Amino acid sequence: MAEIPGRTVLRAQGRRAVAVLGRQSSGTRHPLVAVAMVLPLAIVLAVVFGGWEAVMTQASSVAGMLGR
Numbered sequence: 001m002a003e004i005p006g007r008t009v010l011r012a013q014g015r016r017a018v019a020v021l022g023r024q025s026s027g028t029r030h031p032l033v034a035v036a037m038v039l040p041l042a043i044v045l046a047v048v049f050g051g052w053e054a055v056m057t058q059a060s061s062v063a064g065m066l067g068r
Contacts, residue, residue: 029037046055 042055046052
């Protein structure tokens with residue numbers, strides 16, 4: 001079956017969008033992209049529920065593990 005030109009264009013655009021969003025060829029995101037996606041929600045939840053100290057404790061623990 002012959003490739004439809006429009007479909008080829010859509011695939012190329014999809015690949016570029018994936019590259020911009022930081023996906024690697026294996027389908028995983030770069031860790032900094034994942035942090036950038038999660039951080040705003042984490043801040044909002046911490047402010048809304050008053051758990052800023054708990055968030056900072058967890059962030060410190062994660063930073064310690066990543067530093068190993």
